[in-house]
Amino acid sequence: MIELALGTAQFGLSYGVAGRGHVVPEDEVRAILRRARQLGVRVLDTAAAYGDIETRLAGLAGDAPFSVVSKLPALGGACAADTDDFVKAAIQRTRAKLGSLLSAILFHRAEDLLGVHGGAAWQACDVDGANRDLRFGVSCYDAETLDRICERVPISIAQLPGSALDQRLHGEPSPSRAKVEIHLRSVFLQGLLLLPEEKATARVPSSSPSIARFHSWCRERGLPWLDAALGLAKGLPGVRVCVVGVDSQAHLEAIAAAWETVPALHAPALATADLDVIDPRRWSTIS
Numbered sequence: 168m169i170e171l172a173l174g175t176a177q178f179g180l181s182y183g184v185a186g187r188g189h190v191v192p193e194d195e196v197r198a199i200l201r202r203a204r205q206l207g208v209r210v211l212d213t214a215a216a217y218g219d220i221e222t223r224l225a226g227l228a229g230d231a232p233f234s235v236v237s238k239l240p241a242l243g244g245a246c247a248a249d250t251d252d253f254v255k256a257a258i259q260r261t262r263a264k265l266g267s268l269l270s271a272i273l274f275h276r277a278e279d280l281l282g283v284h285g286g287a288a289w290q291a292c293d294v295d296g297a298n299r300d301l302r303f304g305v306s307c308y309d310a311e312t313l314d315r316i317c318e319r320v321p322i323s324i325a326q327l328p329g330s331a332l333d334q335r336l337h338g339e340p341s342p343s344r345a346k347v348e349i350h351l352r353s354v355f356l357q358g359l360l361l362l363p364e365e366k367a368t369a370r371v372p373s374s375s376p377s378i379a380r381f382h383s384w385c386r387e388r389g390l391p392w393l394d395a396a397l398g399l400a401k402g403l404p405g406v407r408v409c410v411v412g413v414d415s416q417a418h419l420e421a422i423a424a425a426w427e428t429v430p431a432l433h434a435p436a437l438a439t440a441d442l443d444v445i446d447p448r449r450w451s452t453i454s
């Protein structure tokens with residue numbers, strides 16, 4: 168059973184291709200988190216790199232017993248000895264900020280586990296010792312990278328992108344990935360899938376043919392874009408948690424209502440392998 172989770176990048180950064188251009192105000196974040204709990208959301212996704220939200224999150228969550236997944240900052244060019252210190256210190260900082268809410272830590276930069284010091288970085292997590300109360304994993308941009316990491320270190324959780332246009336998860340899963348809990352992100356492509364067609368293609372011109380196909384598919388079925396995006400996310404195989412980003416309580420209400428009713432959908436014809444469309448790092452956006 169796939170479960171809905173809430174991302175927090177929007178709460179700490181001016182985020183996304185369709186974003187409102189500033190961080191979500193603190194009162195709104197409090198209200199969103201309160202409502203999320205009422206709606207049954209248990210998991211929050213955050214990171215040391217999302218502005219100061221990792222620091223503020225526990226306070227904003229109040230008494231709500233969320234389970235928080237956070238991410239370590241990128242290692243950069245650390246050497247082996249530095250790697251050990253860097254990772255241990257980063258874990259301690261995240262623990263101090265999130266306390267008992269913290270349930271898992273991901274390497275934000277997948278390459279940090281694949282590089283020459285990847286083994287040292289993993290050892291520093293001390294998954295069977297000091298940090299055995301936490302789960303450790305990685306955030307990736309594609310499943311092939313995840314498979315390479317699984318062959319190297321025994322991670323138990325990973326975050327991957329997937330959406331109506333990015334259906335790469337339908338590919339053959341490697342056996343090494345079988346025990347990894349998959350958290351999906353980017354189901355609205357930072358909100359691109361929920362913008363009117365003209366606005367979306369004006370913001371990300373490379374997405375034009377794919378967005379046109381998505382809109383006509385929704386029109387033919389009388390499906391709102393939100394329902395289609397969530398249904399197609401539910402249809403991706405092997406996903407345990409679906410992380411969505413919201414800028415307001417109204418967004419959350421709309422997502423929760425659609426999530427409740429929409430079935431898992433399949434539309435292979437909407438998939439594209441064009442990274443200029445499905446990888447936001449490659450977007451040359453026009454605002």
Ligand SMILES: NC(=O)c1ccc[n+]([C@@H]2O[C@H](COP(=O)([O-])OP(=O)(O)OC[C@H]3O[C@@H](n4cnc5c(N)ncnc54)[C@H](OP(=O)(O)O)[C@@H]3O)[C@@H](O)[C@H]2O)c1
Binds near residue numbers: 183352357421
């Ligand atoms: N590990 C990583 O490297 C990584 C990278 C990206 C994201 N993440 C995580 O994933 C979370 C979600 O980010 P994402 O990129 O995956 O975003 P997303 O969920 O694909 O899209 C979120 C955006 O969709 C729009 N939206 C949401 N609900 C809506 C509604 N009901 N009606 C209209 N528009 C709506 C909002 O944008 P507007 O209001 O601005 O239109 C919102 O900011 C982040 O908060 C973060 O925790 C992780």
